Amino acid sequence: MATPATLNLQLLAAAGDPSDVTTIALAGVIASAGLRPSEYRAPIAGLGVEEFAWLLESEFPFLEWDSHLALRAAQKKAPRPMSSLDEFSDLLALLWDHRAEDDTRSLWLACAVSTACMSANHLWQDMGLPSRHMLGDVLASHFPALHARNDGDMKWKKFFYKQLCDRAEVHACRAPSCTVCNDQSLCFGAEDGLPLAAMAPPAMALHA
Ligand code: SF4
Numbered sequence: 460m461a462t463p464a465t466l467n468l469q470l471l472a473a474a475g476d477p478s479d480v481t482t483i484a485l486a487g488v489i490a491s492a493g494l495r496p497s498e499y500r501a502p503i504a505g506l507g508v509e510e511f512a513w514l515l516e517s518e519f520p521f522l523e524w525d526s527h528l529a530l531r532a533a534q535k536k537a538p539r540p541m542s543s544l545d546e547f548s549d550l551l552a553l554l555w556d557h558r559a560e561d562d563t564r565s566l567w568l569a570c571a572v573s574t575a576c577m578s579a580n581h582l583w584q585d586m587g588l589p590s591r592h593m594l595g596d597v598l599a600s601h602f603p604a605l606h607a608r609n610d611g612d613m614k615w616k617k618f619f620y621k622q623l624c625d626r627a628e629v630h631a632c633r634a635p636s637c638t639v640c641n642d643q644s645l646c647f648g649a650e651d652g653l654p655l656a657a658m659a660p661p662a663m664a665l666h667a
Contacts, residue, residue: 461657465488467587474523480597481564482518487587488571491568491578493534494655495585499577501537505551508535512561514567532548547573555572557605572598582615583649591650611637617646 461469468492471477474486474538489502503511511534512639515527522530549597553570578585599606609618624631634640637647 461588463490463494463519469526470519470522473519473526475520480593480600481568484517484586484588485514485567485571488575488585489530491575491585491587491655492537493577495574496644498538499547499574500533502530502534503567503570503573504537504547504577506534513563517563517565518519527597541591543632546620546623549576550576550619553619553626554605555600557602559601559603568597568601576616580655581652583650584652584655587655589654593653611647613637613646614648614650620647 467486470486470490471483474482476482485503492500492502495519503514506514508531512527512531514531515522549568550573554572555566558565558572564666572582575582576660581591588594588597595606598615605622608622609615613621621632624628633639633642637643640646
């Protein structure tokens with residue numbers, strides 16, 4: 460059984476460009492699958508098996524075939540997100556509606572970010588990233604208008620959910636504005652913590 464850290468390293472070693480922040484983010488979300496709630500343990504929720512296979516071939520062209528097959532099998536057997544059950548599809552739509560380009564990588568990343576949002580830690584941690592700064596870079600690259608809208612440096616998950624509430628015209632906040640809200644410390648502030656790759660429960664079986 461590979462740990463998230465081991466799987467992350469395997470993927471980055473197999474990457475076409477291991478310094479590319481989008482590739483790093485996709486690797487982190489795939490590697491963190493075993494840390495997510497059971498219904499979101501697909502490597503990247505929301506993608507069909509063939510689309511996921513294309514992602515693996517494009518982003519990690521040097522991945523050993525056994526590992527490729529194991530990840531495809533994990534994607535295939537994972538339950539598909541049900542739009543009526545939670546906010547996954549709403550998050551995906553929010554991100555997709557703010558894409559800079561109609562390209563497959565933006566779709567893959569939108570699915571990856573939405574998948575990681577289903578875990579309970581800071582988003583950068585749940586994406587298996589080494590820092591919050593890198594999360595900002597990857598969001599700015601693919602969803603620049605959404606990234607720019609978070610000009611108060613809100614915590615990213617809080618920011619996305621606030622956008623969903625605003626879109627639905629749901630007024631869940633207890634204050635008329637953030638500046639006079641007693642919950643500011645919950646929504647703003649540093650998203651400090653260690654990368655989750657530092658933790659090492661088993662992720663998923665790989666043969667490499
Ligand atoms: S700080 Fe208060 S008003 Fe602003 S998003 Fe958070 S809960 Fe809502």
